[in-house]
Amino acid sequence: MSNPTPTAEVEERNSSGTPRHFGLIFAALMAAMLLASLDQTIVSTALPTVVGELHGVNHMAWVTTAYILAATISMPVYGRLGDLIGRKVLFLGGIAVFLAGSVVAGLAQDMTVLIIGRAVQGLGGGGLMIISQAIIADLVPPRQRAKYMAPIGAVFGLSAVVGPLLGGWFTDGIGWRWAFWINLPIGALALAIGAFALRLPRKTAQVAFDYLGFSLLATAVTCTVLLAEWGGTDYSWSDPVILGMAAAGLSAWVLFFLSQRRAKEPIIPLWLFRSRIFNIATLVGLLVIGIGMFAFIGYLPTYLQMVYGVSATESGLLLIPMVVGIMSTAIPSGQLMSKTGRYKIYPIAGALCVGVAALLMSTMGTGTSLVLVCVYVFLLGAGLGLAMQPLVLAVQNDFPRSDVGTATSANNFFREVGATLGTAGVGALFTHRLAEQLDDRLTADAAEVVGNTKALTPALVHSLPDKIQDSVILAYQHALTPVFRYMVPVFVIGLALAFLLPEKKLADDNGPDADEAPGRPGATGPENDAEVGASSRN
Numbered sequence: 001m002s003n004p005t006p007t008a009e010v011e012e013r014n015s016s017g018t019p020r021h022f023g024l025i026f027a028a029l030m031a032a033m034l035l036a037s038l039d040q041t042i043v044s045t046a047l048p049t050v051v052g053e054l055h056g057v058n059h060m061a062w063v064t065t066a067y068i069l070a071a072t073i074s075m076p077v078y079g080r081l082g083d084l085i086g087r088k089v090l091f092l093g094g095i096a097v098f099l100a101g102s103v104v105a106g107l108a109q110d111m112t113v114l115i116i117g118r119a120v121q122g123l124g125g126g127g128l129m130i131i132s133q134a135i136i137a138d139l140v141p142p143r144q145r146a147k148y149m150a151p152i153g154a155v156f157g158l159s160a161v162v163g164p165l166l167g168g169w170f171t172d173g174i175g176w177r178w179a180f181w182i183n184l185p186i187g188a189l190a191l192a193i194g195a196f197a198l199r200l201p202r203k204t205a206q207v208a209f210d211y212l213g214f215s216l217l218a219t220a221v222t223c224t225v226l227l228a229e230w231g232g233t234d235y236s237w238s239d240p241v242i243l244g245m246a247a248a249g250l251s252a253w254v255l256f257f258l259s260q261r262r263a264k265e266p267i268i269p270l271w272l273f274r275s276r277i278f279n280i281a282t283l284v285g286l287l288v289i290g291i292g293m294f295a296f297i298g299y300l301p302t303y304l305q306m307v308y309g310v311s312a313t314e315s316g317l318l319l320i321p322m323v324v325g326i327m328s329t330a331i332p333s334g335q336l337m338s339k340t341g342r343y344k345i346y347p348i349a350g351a352l353c354v355g356v357a358a359l360l361m362s363t364m365g366t367g368t369s370l371v372l373v374c375v376y377v378f379l380l381g382a383g384l385g386l387a388m389q390p391l392v393l394a395v396q397n398d399f400p401r402s403d404v405g406t407a408t409s410a411n412n413f414f415r416e417v418g419a420t421l422g423t424a425g426v427g428a429l430f431t432h433r434l435a436e437q438l439d440d441r442l443t444a445d446a447a448e449v450v451g452n453t454k455a456l457t458p459a460l461v462h463s464l465p466d467k468i469q470d471s472v473i474l475a476y477q478h479a480l481t482p483v484f485r486y487m488v489p490v491f492v493i494g495l496a497l498a499f500l501l502p503e504k505k506l507a508d509d510n511g512p513d514a515d516e517a518p519g520r521p522g523a524t525g526p527e528n529d530a531e532v533g534a535s536s537r538n
Helices: 022-038 047-054 057-085 088-107 111-139 142-172 183-197 211-230 240-262 270-274 276-308 312-317 320-340 345-361 370-397 401-441 444-450 466-500
Strands: none
Touching: 022 088, 022 111, 022 142, 022 183, 047 057, 047 111, 057 088, 057 111, 057 211, 057 401, 088 111, 088 183, 111 142, 111 401, 142 276, 142 312, 142 320, 142 370, 211 240, 211 401, 240 270, 270 276, 270 401, 276 312, 276 345, 276 370, 276 401, 276 466, 320 345, 320 370, 345 370, 345 466, 370 401, 401 466
16 A cells, blocks of 8 residues: 555644644643553552452452553554554544543443443553654654653653552542543543644545454463463463463464564554664663563552551652652753754663662662652652653654654554563562562461461551561562662663664654655655764664
8 A cells, every 4th residue: 555645734833833722732632641641550549449349359450451451452553543544533533432431430330341441441542642642743843842752751650650649539539430530521621622723634545454463463462461460470470371371472473573574554564673773762661661660660669568667648659759850851851852953862871870770779678768769769760751752752753754653652562561571570570589588587476477478468567566577578678679689780781772772863854754765665765864873774
């Protein structure tokens, strides 16, 4: 199929080069992304109440898994379709699907309906996270785009911290269903702004959707996510279920990429991997952001509750320095990238900060002050803020505007997969070490007092006799903090890759379409002479 032909863009632009009403449009895009990213975490603190009311404790994990699974599968599909048929209709459709899922979840009277609602939310949410970034790429040239991408990075960090706090506040107050109802007015406003203020080129094309590729991708992602969720928890890593799922997932991944060679319109085109910038930026994002951010957020709150005796709400508030760190580096770095057109130094500095933060956290003991812990968390956030959006911007800058959605979605997709696997890896290592530490530190009599060590809660730990309580706390401390040290080599690899990231000066305009751009099948244009240092293509 030939590339779709966009009709003329009718949007007037102001003196800064952005469309009229861009501030309003940008606010709607940010609101949509905030809703989609918030719903990954907002139900986590509400789950005990939800499963109690709906009598579904055996299906509790699926409330979160259904959303993550649907969002991850849909990401590359939205990105590719946006390049082929236009993004406005997908953006509005994504909001509508997300709101429909919110209504189903909010009205749910049993766990089955709730899980279905969460899956529908995920199908819309995955698109909102991708299409919003691609729309900004449509409207703003890469060099000016840098200062708008910074707040997007802050949204992801903010939602990871605020989501659980907001979910807990709703649950303790007006009810857990408001974790879904709150989406309706905000989503409706974003939908209205998108419908009436957003002006994008319309594309006319007949799309040959890759049904085989989608089926294989869905199978591969499902096996990967469930492997990460169930391995070492519901099933041992040597269980036939886990081994079978690993084999099925690996086979599906291989068959998926083989299918993309023959597909007329592949979901993740293999020509993406011809770009050194795409390959390296995606790997750095997977290692530094995917593993770094989500592994720390996933286990640090539990550590704070167990070791310091803080409440669940307080442990969430103690992660606010990470959001402050993200914003304090993301916004200034975005401004500097817009002025200089250079981005390479920021992922390097970000990977270094994340690695140092991990090393410092590995030194934490039961006597480490919470103030110092907050300093470490701030440093982690500062590193994430430096690395997060420059990597996405580098990828977008290396592709013609007609392929930006495909490149952006693939980059985010692999980062999400990395986050899933990284969190699972850290969890498996932590669980194994915790079991060893508890066995070493608890006598037979103490173990009998503690009971089932797999059902330990902060409240239970701090109700134990002082001597046993100290043993359990030390077990948690010695189980988790060395895991942070084990992660340092991962960040060192990310740092080394960041040094290898080619720097292609950010363009002052949105560049040519794919037919005129280098490095793409059928391209005829010359290499971009604004590239700095090394070629971005093999």
